[in-house]
């Protein structure tokens with residue numbers, strides 16, 4: 610399998626390859642609580658590392674933390690919503706929450722001016738997180754470019770026990786920006802275990818599959834600094850990526866490929882009406898052969914976001930498969946569901962603005 614470089618992800622990710630060749634474990638073995646997260650139930654969160662530690666902490670009501678980062682660039686869309694829902698689910702199940710705005714990574718790796726990255730982190734990400742249900746109370750939020758001394762000390766200490774060849778093997782061609790980003794991310798993930806932030810305890814990092822190289826490096830670093838800091842190697846969950854609405858990659862640089870959580874219902878409806886489906890060339894053919902929900906972006910919207918009830922989702926799946934459900938009517942229903950969601954969500958987002966500013970310390 611080709612190795613994945615977290616900064617230049619193109620085309621489809623080989624999820625099975627991550628499980629077979631990189632020692633990631635399949636997620637389906639876990640049923641954690643009576644209300645498993647939709648993404649876990651449905652295999653969207655398909656892999657993990659050391660999740661057993663987290664499941665035990667959740668079941669036993671023991672202390673654990675959830676830490677993840679966001680790379681602020683562009684608009685917050687339904688692809689980003691997955692991590693937000695995961696963060697909130699862990700928070701609801703007892704985790705201390707650590708959220709990092711990777712403004713430094715956006716600046717060095719994505720050419721986003723620092724001020725713009727910071728603004729996007731608050732206005733797009735934090736406001737949407739809060740509107741989706743994040744409770745500010747036990748959230749520790751920071752920007753990579755202005756965090757406490759202990760955090761930078763940790764990052765710079767990590768440089769001592771990491772070799773150039775090792776980084777090359779993980780990330781391919783190196784640049785100073787890549788090296789700093791990788792070590793900063795390791796500090797993001799490990800510093801919640803510093804004594805002043807709660808000490809050694811299980812930490813889960815929910816991320817997209819492209820972040821696994823960072824997770825592997827960070828877990829290795831954790832064991833190399835075991836004697837000094839008593840780190841517990843961080844656990845992680847990995848989710849699949851939503852495809853773009855027209856097939857291919859969902860990308861911030863192509864506004865037709867995603868629905869932003871700030872799109873108007875009309876804008877969203879247009880994108881939905883133009884989306885790729887698993888429909889056949891003609892109505893006749895579709896009635897005869899049935900549709901292919903596995904290839905349909907409307908079905909993907911239901912599965913990932915819009916329909917939480919597994920039975921209701923399975924009904925739609927079978928209606929489509931047997932040709933009873935046609936794409937036109939289905940798109941209309943989807944557009945209506947999205948419109949209702951956006952209207953409510955945008956009201957909550959407008960009310961979250963002051964809280965977001967406060968969380969960001971502005």
Ligand code: TRP
Nearest residue numbers: 676677678679680709711794797
């Ligand atoms: N690299 C992550 C991304 O591209 C962002 C990030 C920064 C992160 N620090 C992190 C993710 C710590 C998880 C944990 O989205």
